[in-house]
Every structure is written in C-alpha cells, then in structure tokens.
Amino acid sequence: MPSTYLSFRCSVLWLILSLEAVFIVCSYFLFSDRHILSYSDRTITYLAWQDVSHMLIFGFGFFLMFLKRYSFSSVGFNLLIIVLGVQCSLLMQNVSVFLKEGKLKGSLESLIEAAMSMVAVIISIGAVLGKTNPMQSIVMTIVEIIVFCMSRWINTYILEVSNHVSMMHVHLFGAYFGLAVSSRFSEPSPRAEKNASTPKSDLLSMLGTLFLWVFWPSFNSALIVEKHKVIFNTCLALAVSAVTAFALSGLITKDGKFRMTHIHSAALAGGVTVGYAAESIEYPWIAMILGLLASVMSILGSLCLQSCLHPTLKIHDASGVHFTFGLPAVFGALAQVLLCVIETKSLSFDCEVILNIGAICFTISVALITGLITGLILNLKLLKPIPVSKYFEDQMYWEFPHLAVGF
Template identity: 45%
Template sequence: MGSDYPPSLRCGLPGLILSLETAFILIFWFCFSNESGSTPKDLDIYPAFQDVNVVVILGFGFLLAFLKRYGFSSTGFYLLIAALGVQWAVLVEGFLFSSSAGKIKISLHSILKGSISVTAVLISAGALLGKANPIQLIWMAMVEVAAFSTSRWINVKFLKVEEHTSLMHVHIFGTYFGLAVSWWLYHSSLSERVEKERSNLISDLFSMLGALFVWMFWPSFNSVLIVDLMERRNAICNTYYAIAVSAVAAFALSSLSRRNGKIRMTYLNLVLKIHDTCGVHYMFGLPGLLGAIVNVILFIIIKWASLSSLGYLALIEVGSFMLTTAIGLGTGFITGFILTFKLWKTLPASKYFDDQAYWEFPHLASRF
C-alpha cells in the first residue's frame, strides 16, 4: 500500500525549471535576435497584447480557481506553465515559421502568438486540475506547445489555412489533448465528487471574476492577429455578439435544468471515464467544434459564387480542424501514458485537489 504523503519535489521541480530556463536562454542568445525595425508596429499592437495577457494570466488563473482547497495551486501553477510555455512557444514557432539564414528575428508579435498558443496548455490543464503535479504539468506544456505548433505548421504550409484561423484552433486542440491525458490519470475514487473537489462562496466568486475578465477581453483575443481592418472590426463585433448571446442563453438553460429554477455555476456533466475537473469539454471543446463547423458553413455561403472550387476549399477547411483534433487526441494519449510513469512522482489520490501538497501554510499544522 502506497504512502498517503505526497512525494517531495524539492530536487525534481527546481532542477527541471532551472534546466529549461538555462536551455531557453542559450537558444535565444545564439539563434534569435530582436527585430528592432518593427518597434512602431509592436507599440501599435501593445494594447491588444495586454488584453490577451489579461485573458491568459488573470482570466484563466481565476476562472479555474473554483476548488475551495486548490486556489493557490490553480493560480500559481497556471502562472508557472504560462510563463514557461510562452518562452517555449516563441522558440518552437520561430524555428517552424521564421527559420532562414542567420538568426531568427522575434518581436512583440512573436510573444503575442506564443501567448495565444500557450492557451492550449492552460485549457488542457483545466481537465487535470488538482490531479497532476507541477513537474507533470511542465512536461505536458513542453510537449503540447510543440505538438500544437506542428499542427499549425502543417495547416498553414500544406493546407494553406490562414495563420489566424490556425491559431483559433487552440480551443479544440487544448480540449482534446487534455481529455486524452485525463483518461490516463483517471482514478476510481473520482467517480464520485469528493469533498475537496467542491467549491465555496469565495472560490466561486474568484472563478466568476476570472470568467468576467475573459468575457471582457475575448474580442481582442479573437481579432488581434487579423491584418485587414474591416475583417478585424467584424471579428470584434461578431465575438461580442456571440458571447453576449451565450451568456444570456447560459442563464436560461441553467434555470431550466433545475426543478426549483435556481441558477447554478455549472450544469453539465460527462458520463465517460474521463474526469474533467473544470469541464473544458463543454467550456472550450464543444464551442470550438461548433465554431469550426459554422465557419465552414459560412465559408460555403460566402464562396457560393465560385462553385467550381467550392468543394475543394470546403474540404480543406473541414480537414484543417479535423487534423487539429486528431493530432491533439493522439499526442495527448501518448503524453498521458508517459505521465503515468513513477518517475514523475505522481500525487496519491488522497491528496488530490489540496494546496497543502505543494504550498506552505504557516498558520496550519505541518502534518496533513
């Protein structure tokens, strides 16, 4: 019978972080250079860059802080994997999309794309919330960023999908990558909702605060990489209309689904043997798939005049998001299997959803 005490991460976690940072610094020094000539352009996109940063750091950090005994870990680990993941994403995207003779030039635009790419990791981590330790999350982030960037590279280079559209597949990729990993980390004790997996008034308020920040800045997230001004305006307006209608519909469906008509923060559950802690499937996966399908339908309507090439172009659009989903599921399945190995110092199920496994609380007893 295994010990109920979590294994120490004193050597493994600092060693992994310092090794990665050292490698990142060396790669940036020898292979990358700042694109000094793009400073005015960078300053033009800085306000939108900050909006995306708010979504990635503050929005996601608080959105998933609903577990009453896992708030420190939810926000802290999200900051950790976001900060490491952005650096890795800039490196991977630079080599895949910008490699040429000499050093690869990077700019604020590169960091912006890296921030959007790392959203896939944050979505996936939501499905594993409370069940994976920081070492597992960091390694998952490294693999997932590389896999998502590779899927984007295939879409852009071979299927000729617009770069903005390929980045918007981040919701689909992150969801199904995370669900595939979660399938491997499933434990029989998770079949019933345990006491530590519940929320309270304070944690729910923090989660709602995160949802509000995401709600406010999502139009910037969806439109920041669109070059054409008219298309960017349309993306901002359409995103706002969509989330407004979705918010109103969520209130209606939540009230309708309860016999007493009261509104709940959540109202959907999965029935498969996949423990999705925060419900990324219905929060990101299903909306992402619906958006991809609607995009194909609208594409057909708009391009109806060019009937001769319509079938081929529509097939490319369908194949793009299906390829993204397949790569996400496949790489997530392999990653989840690897994360079950003992070398990752997996947390015992009795210590799931508990900050005390990782954080020091001076006002509490040292034994738990």
C-alpha cells in the same frame, strides 16, 4: 519515503532551472543577429499583447480557481506554466518562421502568437486540474506546446489555413488533448469532499470568467488587421450567449435556479464559436445566432456528457473544458466552413473548404493521439503521480505558515 519524496521535489526545481537555462541558450543562438529582430511600433500591437496577457494571467488564473482547497495552486501554477510555456512557444514560433521565411517576425507580434498558443496548454491543464503534480504539469506543458506549434505549422503552411483560423484551433487542440490526457488519470470518487467549490471560490472563478469574457473580443481580433468588425461580432455573440446561459441554466436545473458553473461555461462558448468566422460574418444577426447555438450546445453538452458520455468513457473532465471550449470550437470551425461555402455560392466543395475541414480533423486527431501518449508518459512511476486521495489539494506544494494560527 519522505527523503525520496524530497529528492523528487528537488528534481522538479532543477528541471525548472535547467529548462530556463535551455531557453536562454536557445535564444542566445536564435536572436544572435540583431538585424533579424524588427520592432514595429504600432500601438495596436501593444494593446493586443496586453489584452492577451491579461486573459492568460488573470482570466485563466482565476477561472480555474473554483476548487476550494486549490486556489494557491490554481493561480500560482498557472503563472509558472505560462511563463515557462511562453518562452518555449516563442522559440518554436521563431524557429518555424525562420525556417520558412528566413527572417523573424516583429518581436511583439511573435510574443502575441506565443501567448495565444499557450491557451491550448491552459485549457488542457484545466481538464486535469488538481490531479497533476508540478513535474507532470511542466512535462505536459512542454510536450503540448511543441506539438501544438508543429500542428499549427502544418495547418498554416501545408493545409494553407489562414493564420487566424489556425490559431483559433487552439481551443480544439487544448480541449481534446486535455481530455485524452485526463482519460489516463484515475477518476476521483464522486463524493470526494475536496472536489467541490465554496461560494467564495465560485465568486473568484466568476471574476476570472468576467475577465475572459471582457477580453475575448481582443483575443479573437489579435491576429486580424481590421479589428472592429471582429470585435463587434464577438461582443454580440458573447452577449447573446450570456443571455442564453441564464435562461437554459434555469431550465435544466430543478427549482429553476441558476447554477454558477453553467454561466461560467456557456457565457464563454459564444466567444469561442464566433472566433473562427468573425472576420467573414457580414451581418450581426449571424453572430448572434452563432452565440445562441454555442450556448445551447455548451449547456446541453454539459448535461449529456456528464450523465451519458463520461461515465462510459471514464473521463473525468475537472473544469468542463469539453463543453466550454471543445464543442463550441468544433461548431465554430464547421460554421466558418459553412459560411465560406455560402458566401462563395459554389455548390461544389472547392479545395479551400476541403483543406479547412481537413485541418479540423487533423488538429483533433493529433490532439487525441499525442494527448493519449502524454497521458501514458505522465503516469510513469518516474514522475510520481499523486494518489487519488491527495487530489485537489494545495498543501502538498505550498507553505502555509498561517495554518498554525488557525485558518
């Protein structure tokens, strides 16, 4: 048994290496003509890239660090998945743009879009945090990023959704893909001692949340030319949703105490929601109300989903991605359509509105269907799914030379 397991482990490592070889060979063929690579030199592009990469590496790395025995894996595998996924996403990105337009985008611009697409994968990974082995995570990453890029391509070029809005669907896609995958994994026992946080891990997770919170305006404005309005609206929405998170967290817990996980989820909900419409919001108070409603939805969602919906559907949502990213994203996407209708003052639903709603439904359906299929694939014997008793544990994947000394 150990020897077969060891050989399985080695196969993970060879998988990683061969994936990397494939990426290098692909980029050899794709970027072979130096004339199609354009390097614009705008400072703002560089800034957007930096902020997005900080969000991915620090923000999500630490956001997912709340499990008490899974901190190495949270940070480490987050890095592994991002660096693998970004390369795959960059190739997909460039292939799709090349097919359509015959030339490549500026390199750093396409790197930004590749990195933003990876948010879908990280959200999905969050939904099954602690339940997948590295092999499963890598397969899931590659499948999801390819499907997301194709779904976004259809949204942008066929349903003619704007580039920014089609990128914002990343939250929708990530959350529902993750939930669908999660439904195929066995549920941990509710009293699992390892499925818990410590004050220290909660603090590190709070550090991650603050990183995400602070960089969210950059994320929402990364693909937009006139950034300042988007940034202003996102900041207000985030502020209001953080305030509301505190108030509601106290109201729904007994004793009126605050719960850290509520703050984590609800403070970010405003940013997710306002992302869709930020460009078209004319008055700050609209952004503030969106932030407030997103936060309410996220906290009530966490209450209802955990007590009603999930026990019925047997879906265990490890880091609450449904109410942190899923619900606020649905709400934000609908709000954007509504604001669009109000602004054009047309009573009749016109073509653009229908296409936008179509894109939302399309994204969710693709996410659910491919998520289910991916979930089934991941639980094949071939990929050696880990038993429930070994969930939420670092020690299978990392060397701890210090353990001998006393932890």
